[in-house]
Every structure is written in structure tokens, then in C-alpha cells.
Amino acid sequence: MSQFIASQNIYCSQLEYGDLLPIKKLAVQAFRPKTDNHILQGEALELWSKNSDMMVEFLLKSRDELKKFQLSKIRRLVDNAYRSVVFYRELYSACGYEEGAIASLSDFEQLPIVTKALLNNFDSSSIVNDCGFLEFANSSRTSGSSGRPFTVYSDDDDIILDHLQVMRFYNSCLQRPLQEDDWVYMLHHAGLAFSSLHGKYRTFQLPDLHSSTPLGEHLLHLRPRLLVTLPSYLPLILQHQSELKMCGVEAILTNSESSTQLERDYYSRVLGVPVFDEYSSEEIGMIATQCTHGLYHVVEDGVYLEVVDKDKSGFGTVVCTDLNNELMPLIRFDHGDVARQVSDHSRCACGSAATSLLEINGRRDDAFRTRDHQLVPSASILAAVDDILITPDKTLESFRLIQKNADTIELLTHYVGSPHKHMVDILTLLRVRLSGLFGYAVTLLHREVDVLPEHKSYKRRSIVREWELD
Numbered sequence: 038m039s040q041f042i043a044s045q046n047i048y049c050s051q052l053e054y055g056d057l058l059p060i061k062k063l064a065v066q067a068f069r070p071k072t073d074n075h076i077l078q079g080e081a082l083e084l085w086s087k088n089s090d091m092m093v094e095f096l097l098k099s100r101d102e103l104k105k106f107q108l109s110k111i112r113r114l115v116d117n118a119y120r121s122v123v124f125y126r127e128l129y130s131a132c133g134y135e136e137g138a139i140a141s142l143s144d145f146e147q148l149p150i151v152t153k154a155l156l157n158n159f160d161s162s163s164i165v166n167d168c169g170f171l172e173f174a175n176s177s178r179t180s181g182s183s184g185r186p187f188t189v190y191s192d193d194d195d196i197i198l199d200h201l202q203v204m205r206f207y208n209s210c211l212q213r214p215l216q217e218d219d220w221v222y223m224l225h226h227a228g229l230a231f232s233s234l235h236g237k238y239r240t241f242q243l244p245d246l247h248s249s250t251p252l253g254e255h256l257l258h259l260r261p262r263l264l265v266t267l268p269s270y271l272p273l274i275l276q277h278q279s280e281l282k283m284c285g286v287e288a289i290l291t292n293s294e295s296s297t298q299l300e301r302d303y304y305s306r307v308l309g310v311p312v313f314d315e316y317s318s319e320e321i322g323m324i325a326t327q328c329t330h331g332l333y334h335v336v337e338d339g340v341y342l343e344v345v346d347k348d349k350s351g352f353g354t355v356v357c358t359d360l361n362n363e364l365m366p367l368i369r370f371d372h373g374d375v376a377r378q379v380s381d382h383s384r385c386a387c388g389s390a391a392t393s394l395l396e397i398n399g400r401r402d403d404a405f406r407t408r409d410h411q412l413v414p415s416a417s418i419l420a421a422v423d424d425i426l427i428t429p430d431k432t433l434e435s436f437r438l439i440q441k442n443a444d445t446i447e448l449l450t451h452y453v454g455s456p457h458k459h460m461v462d463i464l465t466l467l468r469v470r471l472s473g474l475f476g477y478a479v480t481l482l483h484r485e486v487d488v489l490p491e492h493k494s495y496k497r498r499s500i501v502r503e504w505e506l507d
């Protein structure tokens with residue numbers, strides 16, 4: 038098969054652009070993570086064939102069984118963190134924790150909540166359980182929506198398990214197992230850990246989508262089963278409505294940005310396929326996924342989720358514990374997200390007894406808009422910031438991007454040392470990327486500040502639109 042790169046024995050799904058040059062141009066921009074190699078693909082494939090039935094059965098466990106499973110995971114996780122991670126050792130010692138002290142989930146919920154800001158005060162070596170392993174670990178350094186760069190380390194086992202949970206979500210959206218020769222089409226700046234598993238369960242990724250992209254033609258060429266996208270691209274996908282209907286896509290999955298149920302229902306109706314939303318984060322991975330009945334069910338074998346400090350309408354802060362990242366434990370980690378939890382714990386009509394969320398908050402109002410009021414995906418802007426400012430540079434302490442008017446964006450930065458390259462070069466790169474996203478040239482202003490100005494309504498926002506639409 039020509040799509041195999043013989044030297045690495047890797048199937049290269051990005052070569053399936055079907056003689057469409059604009060597709061090829063975008064496809065080559067997709068970033069290939071180092072995890073996407075023959076060995077790890079093979080491990081994931083083997084685990085999927087061995088465990089997928091069991092993983093699917095897990096989704097139908099009773100609430101008692103789910104909580105029992107989580108409690109045993111949590112007891113181990115907390116004790117390990119207390120024993121071998123300096124940060125947790127200090128934090129938990131200070132509140133009198135002793136090994137083996139967790140007998141119930143309510144005991145666990147007494148432990149202090151941890152934030153990015155708190156973790157950022159410590160060296161990497163103090164927040165992982167094995168600093169000798171750090172140089173081999175997978176790391177993702179991101180801006181996140183809070184504007185404070187943050188690095189998460191994880192090992193290969195965690196990456197593989199996250200991937201298998203994503204595949205299981207694909208199965209539930211299709212309501213049947215994804216077949217080995219099925220394609221998944223991703224319109225997303227971030228791809229999966231694996232582009233295929235030895236040429237099976239292939240994904241094709243377009244990291245961006247423009248109004249001139251021949252998406253419809255390419256969909257007819259690949260005939261994918263699933264389309265995974267940022268909600269911001271849905272209006273552009275609508276332009277390829279007839280091809281989408283003909284090519285055999287059975288469901289659309291959205292993630293990374295908030296969208297409303299109303300919007301998703303609209304696109305589902307006009308495109309003729311169900312739209313399922315996923316709630317995930319760079320730090321934790323997949324957190325909750327929507328079922329055919331519209332509820333978000335927590336991925337209980339990946340995360341223990343609490344909604345704390347609820348207000349009258351039931352909205353509260355999301356606190357997550359990653360059950361599988363032992364290298365860098367994130368225990369009772371405050372995401373800064375706000376969600377409304379379903380208080381009734383009876384089984385959903387889909388069969389799930391998992392903790393469920395009704396709604397996850399929107400920061401969408403703040404998204405940038407072009408001069409004709411088109412939405413510019415916040416996730417794409419944050420991806421540009423990640424590539425240009427965050428990933429190469431540990432001296433950037435915080436930043437904020439502010440849209441001043443239709444053509445002007447201001448970047449505020451707070452550096453704690455010199456930037457990795459000249460500011461002029463950084464600003465040029467960023468201006469070009471932003472202009473690409475807006476579809477016309479924008480002006481980028483820059484101000485270095487000692488602290489980001491506090492503003493009540495956007496105290497943890499990194500993307501702010503001050504320009505009012507008329």
C-alpha cells in the first residue's frame with residue numbers, strides 16, 4: 038500500500054487527500070505527536086481488541102459498582118501521590134492526612150482543591166512521582182482558557198487509555214462498533230494521539246477550514262463514518278450539506294468550545310445526522326460525553342468529577358480527579374469551568390448510571406468576531422498562541438488577547454525572563470496566524486505588563502472581546 042511509509046512501518050493517513058491540493062496544503066500542517074508511532078499504535082490496537090467489550094460493559098455498571106471502582110482507584114492514587122509526589126506530600130501533610138485514611142468518597146472530598154496557579158508555583162520535579170522519568174514523558178504545555186501556561190506530563194499507558202476511551206465514545210455515537218476500515222474525519226487543530234492503529238481505525242485531520250476548502254469533495258472521496266469538529270466550523274460545514282448527506286457520515290461530534298444544545302439541534306436537523314458534544318480538557322482528557330438523550334455522562338473510568346459551590350440554579354465549579362495519570366497526579370483539580378449537575382442519580386434511558394451534567398458553561402460570548410460578525414474559533418486562536426508563544430517558551434507567565442475593534446487585536450504579556458526570540462518576530466508570526474483566521478489582515482498591538490489588569494467579568498479569561506457588535 039502506497040500510504041505506508043516503509044522505513045517507519047507507519048500508515049500515513051494524511052496522504053489520503055485525493056488529489057485535492059487545498060486539502061493537501063492544510064493536511065500537511067497537522068502536527069503529528071511523537072506518540073503516533075508503530076509500537077504504541079500496536080499496543081493500543083492489542084488492548085482495544087482485548088478490552089473493548091469490557092470497556093463497553095463498564096458503561097452499563099450500576100452506580101454502586103461505578104463508585105466502588107472509583108473509590109479503589111482513588112485510594113491508590115492519593116496514597117501514591119502522598120508517598121512519592123513532593124507537592125501532595127506537603128499539601129496533605131499540612132491537613133493531617135495519613136496513608137490509608139480514605140474510607141469513603143466523602144472522606145476524599147475533604148482533601149484540598151488544587152488549582153493551576155498553585156501547581157505552577159512548583160518545579161516540574163515536585164509535581165510528578167518520578168522525576169527521572171520526566172525526559173521520557175509526554176508533555177503538553179498549553180495556554181488553556183485561563184491565560185496561564187501550564188504543563189501536564191503523562192506516560193504512554195495514560196495516552197493509550199485516553200485514546201481507547203475516545204474510540205468507545207465513537208462506538209456509542211454510531212450505536213455500533215466502529216469498523217477497522219472506517220474513517221474518522223477531524224476538522225480540528227488538535228489530532229488524536231494515534232492517526233490510525235496500524236492502518237486500522239484511520240483518522241484524517243484538517244487542522245483548519247476555510248470557506249474555499251473543498252471539504253465536500255474530500256468527504257465524498259474518503260466517505261468517513263464520523264466527523265469530529267469545533268462547533269465554530271458548523272456554519273462552514275453547512276455549505277457542504279449535500280455531499281455530507283451523500284458520503285455516509287452517521288454522526289458529528291463537537292468538542293473544545295462550548296456550543297448550545299439549540300445550535301447543535303439546528304445543525305443536526307439541517308445536516309440530517311445526530312450531533313454529540315464532548316467535554317474534555319487538555320489536562321484531564323475526555324471528561325464527559327453526550328448520549329442520544331442529550332445528557333453528558335462522566336467517563337467514570339477516566340475521571341472522578343465533582344461540582345462544588347453550587348448556586349441556586351445548580352451551577353457550580355467543576356473539580357476533576359484524573360484516575361489514570363499516576364505520573365503527574367491531578368487530584369481534586371479545579372478546572373475553572375462551570376457546569377450544572379443532574380441531581381437525580383437514576384439510570385438514563387441510554388443505560389448509563391454515571392454522574393451526569395446538563396450543561397457546561399459557555400465562554401462563547403467572548404469569542405472574536407470578524408468585521409462581518411463571523412465567529413473566529415477561540416480554540417484556533419489558543420492553538421496559535423500555544424504554537425507561537427507557549428510551547429517554545431517557559432518564561433511567559435501569563436497573557437491576554439483583546440479584540441479592540443474589527444481589525445485590531447492587543448496582546449498583553451507578562452514575562453518572567455527574556456522571551457525565546459525577538460518580540461518582533463513573535464508578533465509577526467502571531468499577526469500572520471491571526472490574519473489567516475480572520476480572513477483579512479489584522480493589526481496586532483503588544484503591551485508587556487507587570488500584572489494582567491483585573492476585571493471582574495473576565496478575571497480568568499485569556500480571550501476578551503471589547504469591541505461591541507453593532
Ligand SMILES: [Zn+2]
Pocket residue numbers: 328329330331332334385386387388389
Ligand atoms: Zn444517557
